[in-house]
Amino acid sequence: MEPISPLEQALHAARALVLADLVAGQAAEADVVSLVEDSVVQRRWWVQQWPDGAEYVAGLIAQDVQDALLDRYGRWPLCPVCGHGDPHALDVEPELGPDPHWVCHKAGVKVAAIGSLGSCAGGPSAS
Numbered sequence: 001m002e003p004i005s006p007l008e009q010a011l012h013a014a015r016a017l018v019l020a021d022l023v024a025g026q027a028a029e030a031d032v033v034s035l036v037e038d039s040v041v042q043r044r045w046w047v048q049q050w051p052d053g054a055e056y057v058a059g060l061i062a063q064d065v066q067d068a069l070l071d072r073y074g075r076w077p078l079c080p081v082c083g084h085g086d087p088h089a090l091d092v093e094p095e096l097g098p099d100p101h102w103v104c105h106k107a108g109v110k111v112a113a114i115g116s117l118g119s120c121a122g123g124p125s126a127s
């Protein structure tokens with residue numbers, strides 16, 4: 001077995017984070033998972049051209065999947081913060097940078113890090 005390269009590790013980590021958010025939103029159907037795989041393939045090529053972008057791939061894959069889902073299924077992930085008004089999707093911020101988060105531009109808040117939507121998508125806390 002060859003050692004896993006740092007780029008491959010970054011891609012694996014990014015894939016796991018985006019899948020975790022899909023599971024949190026109960027959107028992890030088989031064909032949705034294949035959208036993630038498609039994005040990982042594209043971003044593997046991209047990060048091989050630009051290795052310094054390795055820490056950006058989670059945010060990029062999240063945005064790829066978000067775009068692909070919008071075409072086929074609709075908005076994802078829906079904002080868990082705003083309890084009223086039109087349902088709206090969260091945005092990834094920064095679009096191209098390290099440490100990407102989901103943000104709600106309506107409420108102007110950071111909702112969760114990519115991969116951590118499950119910690120806030122369970123509705124109001126029971127406290």
Ligand SMILES: [Zn+2]
Nearest residue numbers: 079082104106
């Ligand atoms: Zn919102």
